[in-house]
Amino acid sequence: MDCASSPSTTPAAVAAGGASAPKVSAGDLHSEVILVTGASGYIGSHVCLALLRRGATVIGTVRDAQRASKVTHLTRMSSDFGGRLTLVEADLLAAESWSASVIKGCTLVCHVASPFVVGIADRDAERTLFAPARDGTTNVLAMVARHNEAAAAAEFAGGAIASDYIPAVRRVVVTSSMAAVSGGRDWRKEGYGETLDEPEKEWLNLEECKSNYTKSKGIAERTAWDFVATLKAKAEASAGLAPPPFELATILPTFVIGPPLSASTATSHTVTRRFLKKELPAIPDLWFSTVDVRDVAAAHCAALTAPDAAGERFACWAQDTSFFEWSRILSETFGPMGYKVPRGRLPKWIMRIISLFDKEVRMMLPNVGVRSVTVSNAKARAMLGVTFRTQHESIIDHAHGVIRHEVDGVVQTAAWKQGEAEGKWPVYCGPGGGGGGGGEAVVVAAAAAAEEADATPAEAAAAATKEVSGGGAAATPEAEEETAAKDDRSPAVSTES
Numbered sequence: 001m002d003c004a005s006s007p008s009t010t011p012a013a014v015a016a017g018g019a020s021a022p023k024v025s026a027g028d029l030h031s032e033v034i035l036v037t038g039a040s041g042y043i044g045s046h047v048c049l050a051l052l053r054r055g056a057t058v059i060g061t062v063r064d065a066q067r068a069s070k071v072t073h074l075t076r077m078s079s080d081f082g083g084r085l086t087l088v089e090a091d092l093l094a095a096e097s098w099s100a101s102v103i104k105g106c107t108l109v110c111h112v113a114s115p116f117v118v119g120i121a122d123r124d125a126e127r128t129l130f131a132p133a134r135d136g137t138t139n140v141l142a143m144v145a146r147h148n149e150a151a152a153a154a155e156f157a158g159g160a161i162a163s164d165y166i167p168a169v170r171r172v173v174v175t176s177s178m179a180a181v182s183g184g185r186d187w188r189k190e191g192y193g194e195t196l197d198e199p200e201k202e203w204l205n206l207e208e209c210k211s212n213y214t215k216s217k218g219i220a221e222r223t224a225w226d227f228v229a230t231l232k233a234k235a236e237a238s239a240g241l242a243p244p245p246f247e248l249a250t251i252l253p254t255f256v257i258g259p260p261l262s263a264s265t266a267t268s269h270t271v272t273r274r275f276l277k278k279e280l281p282a283i284p285d286l287w288f289s290t291v292d293v294r295d296v297a298a299a300h301c302a303a304l305t306a307p308d309a310a311g312e313r314f315a316c317w318a319q320d321t322s323f324f325e326w327s328r329i330l331s332e333t334f335g336p337m338g339y340k341v342p343r344g345r346l347p348k349w350i351m352r353i354i355s356l357f358d359k360e361v362r363m364m365l366p367n368v369g370v371r372s373v374t375v376s377n378a379k380a381r382a383m384l385g386v387t388f389r390t391q392h393e394s395i396i397d398h399a400h401g402v403i404r405h406e407v408d409g410v411v412q413t414a415a416w417k418q419g420e421a422e423g424k425w426p427v428y429c430g431p432g433g434g435g436g437g438g439g440e441a442v443v444v445a446a447a448a449a450a451e452e453a454d455a456t457p458a459e460a461a462a463a464a465t466k467e468v469s470g471g472g473a474a475a476t477p478e479a480e481e482e483t484a485a486k487d488d489r490s491p492a493v494s495t496e497s
């Protein structure tokens with residue numbers, strides 16, 4: 001397959017990072033303070049959990065710390081991990097909210113936040129999708145660059161004094177999407193049976209792309225690579241006076257499924273929710289390329305530290321999943337518990353009628369009968385050590401999570417509740433995989449307040465958590481690592497990889 005268009009700056013060009021690029025040590029995250037943007041989101045919450053399980057201290061950004069549906073699970077997560085998770089408020093569209101206090105103390109960054117909404121009309125696309133994707137990425141990376149300048153200045157001015165030491169951010173991992181690789185293609189012309197052997201080398205054709213969400217992902221990722229290339233050029237032109245650029249890696253998931261950690265609505269829950277609620281009378285002939293949210297989170301963790309990951313893109317693809325198989329798996333497990341999952345085939349002409357008043361179905365219509373290509377995930381497996389879960393496990397766990405949190409009005413049947421009470425269903429949060437709450441810890445530290453107190457948000461939160469909850473149930477680092485390894489199935493990346 002040919003590459004429809006190239007970015008103005010290729011990752012490979014940035015990959016070298018310059019001779020002076022900071023070196024990243026592999027594996028251990030215990031000494032790291034990591035900023036995660038979009039911590040409230042479906043993927044962002046899992047990235048926070050995966051990092052905490054690997055021993056990191058995490059600062060998560062949320063838009064509105066007062067919205068219980070978005071932050072309650074994070075407050076609980078913080079308590080479960082001894083206050084190592086702090087929340088700060090920041091909006092992608094408000095440049096001023098990405099201030100020095102948000103990133104204070106951080107050594108690594110995962111930029112996950114970006115709206116994942118489909119079906120946005122052209123007239124609303126700039127405001128709803130493109131601006132947060134493009135300007136949000138610039139705002140976050142500019143904050144990192146300013147922070148590193150301050151770190152370099154402090155070092156130059158005698159950073160040997162411990163109290164003046166500001167650690168620089170070594171690497172940023174951006175959540176992009178397979179949309180930024182292959183979005184906009186007309187698969188009906190290209191045909192099923194093809195394999196995208198080196199997806200990381202391909203770029204979406206922005207001009208031909210018809211989906212505004214897809215475009216937003218292409219725009220965001222190009223913005224990130226261009227930003228780092230510009231920093232690198234500045235550093236080279238400054239003859240060593242400007243700080244070396246931070247490293248960049250991007251993660252490119254297909255459609256993400258797997259257990260949600262909160263009741264928050266996310267586009268990823270659409271299919272499972274529709275099946276469990278029998279919102280469709282029968283099954284359309286549709287196929288989605290899917291990947292498990294826990295494997296995507298594991299890829300983020302590994303990409304932060306794997307030595308060779310700097311300057312690289314990583315496709316995260318597990319399988320091509322048919323809606324028939326999806327409903328069969330759900331029906332088999334959840335049918336006996338009272339969920340009336342549709343099973344018959346939905347003819348396209350009926351879909352056309354439903355699409356007249358159902359936007360989600362309208363968007364699915366062009367893809368009826370179209371299979372996706374196979375996408376090679378060899379690079380993520382080899383360089384990040386990620387093992388991808390099967391669709392069976394992801395679908396079952398996704399459904400349990402959607403039911404547990406009653407996402408989008410999915411109800412808990414009596415039989416499901418009984419299984420939950422008996423501890424039959426897997427749980428996905430907490431240091432040991434348990435969901436125990438333990439105290440109403442107040443962990444939302446306004447960045448400004450932390451700055452006033454001359455403490456990092458992480459320090460402020462840890463103190464607040466201790467005060468309010470009397471200390472969380474912190475697991476030992478060893479136990480956390482063991483759980484992380486078991487749960488995420490991503491062996492620690494060795495320095496040789």
Ligand SMILES: NC(=O)c1ccc[n+]([C@@H]2O[C@H](COP(=O)([O-])OP(=O)(O)OC[C@H]3O[C@@H](n4cnc5c(N)ncnc54)[C@H](OP(=O)(O)O)[C@@H]3O)[C@@H](O)[C@H]2O)c1
Pocket residue numbers: 037038039040041042043044062063064070090091092093112113114115116132175176177178217252253254255256257265266267268
């Ligand atoms: N889910 C998938 O299938 C998939 C696949 C490939 C890539 N991705 C990418 O993964 C990332 C997360 O998606 P998701 O599935 O986790 O969706 P999600 O649950 O809707 O999360 C989106 C996150 O972005 C935040 N956000 C949106 N607009 C913002 C703004 N103006 N300022 C600050 N934060 C803002 C949201 O904050 P609030 O909670 O305040 O709304 C939320 O935390 C996105 O970059 C998405 O493009 C997702």
